[in-house]
Amino acid sequence: DFMDRAKLLCSLGQTVLISNFKEYYKLVEYFSQYSKSRMGLSMGVNNLIEIFDEKYYRHLSGGILEAFGKLFFKDLRVYLYPMQNEDGSITNSENLKVHPRMKELYKFFKYNGKVVDIADFNPGILNIFSRNVLTMINEGKEGWQEYLPPGTAEIIKKQSLFGCETEEVLHKDE
Known part of the structure; x- marks a missing residue:
């Protein structure tokens, strides 16, 4: 689905690298x-938690400290999009839980302004996850269109992205 995401973003006028x-x-x-x-890097809570996982840096002689030195070199900031938990509470940079061994390292970056919460977010869409919408499309389930911005579903259908097969596309093959 990676290339389909790039095609969709390009169709919406976005630049993709x-x-x-x-x-x-x-x-x-x-x-x-x-x-x-x-x-700056914009990311969700789960991605930031992954950044603090040491397993990604075992191949570096300096481990996670070497990676973070390179990441936060030149005053980089991480702009964090919040996550809504199953109980309805919101996780952001203030209450984010990282592995206990990474807690002080995270606090260092947080309190030095390297991790900044995105405050202007739409709480009404925090419960939408791309992987769930993708599963709905792949399985041909109804209703996935309502989770997307206007015009996006039409592009997905027209270009048969993410395994979406509309009746129109199916009839063309007959």
Whole structure:
């Protein structure tokens, strides 16, 4: 579904960069070669929690500290989109739980302004997760369109993205 996401974003007039960087610090390191300006990364709570998982940095001689040195070099900021929990409460940078060994490292970045909450969010869409919508599309379930911005469902249907097969597309093949 990765290429379908890129096609959809391009159809909506967005610029898409595709890279083979799996780690955020490598992406920031790459862009730092071409810009002296401050950079920011926008991400959800789950992605930020993943960044603080040491397993991604075992191959580095300096481990997670080396990766974070590269990531937060040049005054980078992480803009954090909140998450709604099953009980309706909101997780943001103030109440985010990271592994106990990472707690002090997280606090360092939080209190030095490197992790900033996105305050202007729509609480009405916090319960929408792309993986759930994708599953609905793949399984041909009804109602997935209501979770998308206006015009997006039409593009998905027209271009048969994410395994979406409309009757119109099915009849063309006959």
